[in-house]
Amino acid sequence: MIAAVKPLAARRLRIAIRVDDAALAEELRQLVLDAGHDVVDEGADIVMQAPAAGFAAAREADELLTPRELEVLGAIGEGLTNKAIARRLGISLHTVKFHVESLFRKLGARTRTEALAKASERRVEL
Numbered sequence: 001m002i003a004a005v006k007p008l009a010a011r012r013l014r015i016a017i018r019v020d021d022a023a024l025a026e027e028l029r030q031l032v033l034d035a036g037h038d039v040v041d042e043g044a045d046i047v048m049q050a051p052a053a054g055f056a057a058a059r060e061a062d063e064l065l066t067p068r069e070l071e072v073l074g075a076i077g078e079g080l081t082n083k084a085i086a087r088r089l090g091i092s093l094h095t096v097k098f099h100v101e102s103l104f105r106k107l108g109a110r111t112r113t114e115a116l117a118k119a120s121e122r123r124v125e126l
Contacts, residue, residue: 013037013070065106065119072099073119076112 015032017039019025029039065073068089075085082096089096100112107122109115 013067014040016040016064065103069099069103069106072096073103073115076100076103077116 015037017025017028017032019028032039071089072085075088080088082093082100086093086096100115103115104110107115107118109118
């Protein structure tokens with residue numbers, strides 16, 4: 001049985017910001033706080049990061065999930081099919097498959113159930 005997951009907009013995210021420019025870091029921090037989310041230290045449990053180099057292959061075991069990947073993971077947790085996820089998020093089926101594969105790669109999972117379990121182990125907030 002899969003528990004219902006709140007829509008992403010109704011949940012608070014915990015985000016770490018890593019940039020060299022202190023002024024930009026402070027501006028981003030304030031934007032995140034104004035949006036109703038939390039900014040955490042790098043050493044804390046980090047759940048989201050904007051990818052710096054697009055959609056490059058995972059290089060770290062603790063690679064962070066993008067906002068869209070979190071939405072797809074939440075929809076997987078609700079038991080939605082790829083087609084239903086595509087409809088809900090207004091994206092193509094191909095794009096959903098891309099995000100699912102990216103989730104599998106980043107979480108080290110081979111199935112949807114395993115991805116949810118590994119996300120839970122990493123304390124990813126859906």
